[in-house]
Amino acid sequence: MDTLRDDVYRRPLATALDRLGVARGWRVVDVGAGQGDVAVALAEVVGHEGRVYAVDSDPLARDETASAAAAHSQVVTITQTAEDLLLPEAVDLAFCRFLLLHVVDPCAVVARMAAAVRPGGWIVLQEPITSAGRVGGAPLSMPDARHADVGALLPALVRTCGVDLVDAWAEAPAGAGPGPVASYLTSLTGVDPCEDPVVLPPLVTVLGRCR
Numbered sequence: 001m002d003t004l005r006d007d008v009y010r011r012p013l014a015t016a017l018d019r020l021g022v023a024r025g026w027r028v029v030d031v032g033a034g035q036g037d038v039a040v041a042l043a044e045v046v047g048h049e050g051r052v053y054a055v056d057s058d059p060l061a062r063d064e065t066a067s068a069a070a071a072h073s074q075v076v077t078i079t080q081t082a083e084d085l086l087l088p089e090a091v092d093l094a095f096c097r098f099l100l101l102h103v104v105d106p107c108a109v110v111a112r113m114a115a116a117v118r119p120g121g122w123i124v125l126q127e128p129i130t131s132a133g134r135v136g137g138a139p140l141s142m143p144d145a146r147h148a149d150v151g152a153l154l155p156a157l158v159r160t161c162g163v164d165l166v167d168a169w170a171e172a173p174a175g176a177g178p179g180p181v182a183s184y185l186t187s188l189t190g191v192d193p194c195e196d197p198v199v200l201p202p203l204v205t206v207l208g209r210c211r
C-alpha cells in the first residue's frame with residue numbers, strides 16, 4: 001500500500017522538497033518512514049554526500065526501508081519512536097508524512113522533531129484532513145486513526161512548538177473510474193469506488209523554520 005500512497009501523493013512531496021530547496025549534502029530525517037519511499041526520494045536529492053535518517057517505531061519498517069534503500073548508502077535506518085527521537089547529529093530538515101495522525105500527542109512529536117534540527121533548519125509536515133476526502137460526494141472517515149484530521153491543525157501546531165511558519169498549503173489527488181486514486185482508496189477502506197468520483201484526503205503541507 002505504501003507504494004500506492006507514494007504514487008498518489010508524489011506531487012505534494014515533490015512540491016514541498018522543491019519549495020524548500022533541499023539540496024545535495026543536506027542531513028535530513030524522515031520520521032515514521034514506513035517502507036522508505038520518502039527516504040529514498042530524499043536520498044536521491046541529498047546525494048551520497050548527504051545523509052538520510054529513516055526512523056520508525058516498527059522494526060519491520062527498518063528492514064523494508066533498508067531493502068528499498070539498498071542502493072543508497074546515505075540512508076541510515078533507525079528503530080525509535082518519534083517521541084524519543086534522538087539522532088547522532090543535528091539535521092537540516094526533519095520531515096514526516098502520515099505520521100502525526102497516528103501518534104498520541106502530535107505536538108510532543110513536532111517539538112521533538114524541531115529539537116533534532118539545527119538552528120535555522122527546517123521541518124516539513126505532511127498530514128491529511130481525512131474527513132475532507134470524498135467518495136461519491138460523501139466524506140471519508142478513518143476510525144483507526146487517533147487524529148484523522150490533524151492536517152487541519154498543522155499551521156497552528158508548528159507555531160505552538162516555537163517554529164516559525166513559512167508556508168502552508170493543501171493538495172488532494174482526485175479521480176474517477178479505474179486508476180491509482182481508486183486503487184489507493186480501495187486499499188485504505190476495502191471499498192471499490194467503481195465509477196464514483198473520489199477526492200482523496202487533502203494533504204496539508206507546512207514548512208517551518210527552526211530558531
Ligand SMILES: C[S@@+](CC[C@H](N)C(=O)[O-])C[C@H]1O[C@@H](n2cnc3c(N)ncnc32)[C@H](O)[C@@H]1O
Pocket residue numbers: 002005006031032033034035037038055056057058061080081082083096097098099102103
Ligand atoms: C501510514 S505509515 C506512513 C509511512 C510513510 N511516512 C509514508 O508516508 O509513506 C505510518 C508509519 O509511522 C510509524 N509510526 C507510527 N507511530 C509512530 C511513532 N510513535 N514513532 C515512530 N513511528 C511511528 C508506523 O510504524 C508506520 O510505519
